[in-house]
Amino acid sequence: MQPVDLIHLNFNPAALAVLNGVLAFLMFGIALDTRLDDFKRVARMPVAFAAGILAQFIALPAITFGLTLLLQPGPSIALGMILVACCPPGNVSNILTHRANGNVALSVSMTAVSNAIAIVAMPLNFAFWGGLHPSAAPLLKTIALDPLQMVGHILLIIGLPFALGLWCAHRFERWTARFKKPVRILSFLALIGFIIGAIAGNWRYFLDYVGLVLLAVVLHDALAFGTGYAVARAFGLSDYDRRAVAIEVGIRNAGLGLVLIFSFFGGLGGMAVVAGVWGFWDIIAGMTLAGWWARRPLQGGVPVLAEERA
Template identity: 55%
Template sequence: MNIDEVVLNFSPGSMTALNVVIGLIMLGIALDTAPSDFAVVRRAPRAMLLALVAQLVLLPAVTFGLTLALDLQASLALGLILVACCPPGNVSQVLTYRAGGNVALSVSFTAVANVVYIVAMPLSIAFWGGLHPTASAILTEVSLDPLEVLRDVALVIGLPFAVGVGVRARWPRLAARVQRPVRWFSLLALVGFIVAALAGNFSVFVAYIGVVALAVFCHEAVALGVGYGVGRLGGLGPREVKALTFETGIRNAGLGLGLVFAFFGGLGGMAVVAGWWGIWDIIAGLALATAWARWSRSRAGDRSEAAA
């Protein structure tokens, strides 16, 4: 069975539910985003520039090279490219906090990036996917229209984000009360949705989990590494490097999964990649954040003992 020819079963009602969940995720992020968070462009322009370069340029470019190095089938390759072109995931701030990173900067990174990605994401998918020697055929077959993707992305992530920022600015107390429940509910709903989608197509998932797991494992490591490397080479402080690492390494794979069904007809390789990415990046991110926090505390303890 060629995974490039497999189409996963996904009802129109489920597609609507996924869009609602993604919209809630963006609403939850926006309710915790103050207008002042966008001032990071002025307060820390170098950090913001590094974050955008890491996510918009380096991550898709390195992903493109990784798909060639792993010699992946077309739909798997395009799935990785799609995820790399998605905006940062909403758990990046949670992981940054757990690792002891600069949470305020992480929030600002996410706020600015999600606005930029409304326009950048469809253009990036079309550009990098169109360059790929095998995945480009899929884009040709589906006749991907960047403007149509832009319209849908604006409705699914742009509108809820704008509403959330507006509510936060106009009614900050209300936003503070509902922000945490909305974010956690949407996160759990997304994880449950991805698990249900994979379970509903279990035979396809089992048949290709080996190659998909390897590809996603390598891609996640590369994404986190790009963020860490750019932060270190860019001269950011340790806490800022942690924020940039998770901002780059944690992608909104749920949105990617929605795009797979909306524009690529539920193409098997792309859907399994995006679905497994949505699970694995949380697992890998939590593991890294926990280990990083323990390592930082250990180093702080060693310095305290040395000073005594």
């Protein structure tokens, strides 16, 4: 069996182009379910929003970096973990927050704003932590990653579809109200289908190397949820808000990570296996946590001024 850092998973250019389109469609669906009030609402809960942004874009990548130093996985696995940590959240976090009896308004607002911030923050964060890593940095240098090129790619598959979705939601309100749910469900299922396709097309590699990444992914995912909750608690947020922040930080858009891995890293083995395993485990862990919280009453109850999406 070859070292995981030397293998490259197979994904032909045509399939990659379709995957880019699916991810853009997913971002369009998220934007259709986003209101301009979601951005304005941030100003009415600045402490909770600051906690979520700090946890996502600063605390989680730093803690992930520390975890890779502790576990000492292969360089490509370490890069995969760092990339996933730098990804923005997905809209499944909003569904899980509702299930967990958390602050859905905060979750929706954070998803919208975090995806906008990630256009610039994600490639810069990844370049910084990846370049700082003692074993992964030499591998990253051989790839000669250009953060500005990655920004352009993210802008095309996240920024433009997101802006178009916001415009459609504002300009065609009746159409949006009718189609936003089917679009969101269809795009999410299409993304899951392509993740499954990527794994199925490289099944032998996943069977050979999943054991190398499974423990790292499980620990990493648990740390992501824990980081969100701990930062929210440190900011003095209510249990209602802490649940939203924890799920928002714990749920990462591994599909975006997979697109970038095939686009910029040639399907590099450890990175692709980490993103593929994360894409499934993250949802399982999130559903388990949300279900557990759903059976536990909120500490202090629901704040009187809390807003929920209708």
